[in-house]
Amino acid sequence: MADPYLPALEDFELNADETAAVAKALEDDKPWDWKPEDQKELQALKSAKDKILAYHLSRHGGNCCYCRLNLNGAGPYMTDREHILPKGKPVYKPFSYSIWNLAAACKRCNMQLKRSGDAFVVDPDDSTKFQDSENYRFVHPNFDAYGKHLIRLQAQADAKNIVIFVKTPGSEKATYTHNFFALHELQVDSFDKAQGLEEENLETELAARVRALAREFDQ
Known part of the structure; x- marks a missing residue:
């Protein structure tokens, strides 16, 4: 669809x-x-x-x-x-x-x-x-709704990033796409490595929101 x-x-x-x-x-x-x-x-x-x-x-x-x-x-x-x-x-x-x-x-x-x-x-x-x-x-770019199978969650503050891919439970296309395009290689979380920076609170908040969304989708 x-x-x-x-x-x-x-x-x-x-x-x-x-x-x-x-x-x-x-x-x-x-x-x-x-x-x-x-x-x-x-x-x-x-x-x-x-x-x-x-x-x-x-x-x-x-x-x-x-x-x-x-x-x-x-x-x-x-x-x-x-x-x-x-x-x-x-x-x-x-x-x-x-x-x-x-x-x-x-x-x-x-x-x-x-x-x-x-x-x-x-x-x-x-x-x-x-x-x-x-x-x-x-997931076909034109015949499938990407968001029904996969969601990319991301936040960035300067050089620190968090990227998480959420797979819809039970979606074979989500699993195949995740493996075929090696999406696990793109996942990263460097926010928790930030220490002693003025923007640490902002970074922590951004990363926390992304992680909360991932938990919401059972990831």
């Missing part, structure tokens, strides 16, 4: 030039990497890709669709236009520009962990299931 607080995927639109450029790209062996020689087409394709990224960042509040790292202002060195079904596999090539198969992810989740595999797909051979939430083992 899609998150009702996210804009519907049907709301996404490309203009005529962008649509035409995407159609030509899909005729190529590597649609996403296609570079038209015509400058107008080149600009239209770039515009389409920029719209895709902005749209999906907006859908997830400027956060990575997998680990919820905030990517506002991060730029291309930290942010990827993510193909959920990897664009490098021939079976998924027709979906290179399908808005339901795209998202915005951090480099760690996309390039370091997810990469070009598709082990998270239950049935990779039946294309009629590619838009079905049940066909994905992890």
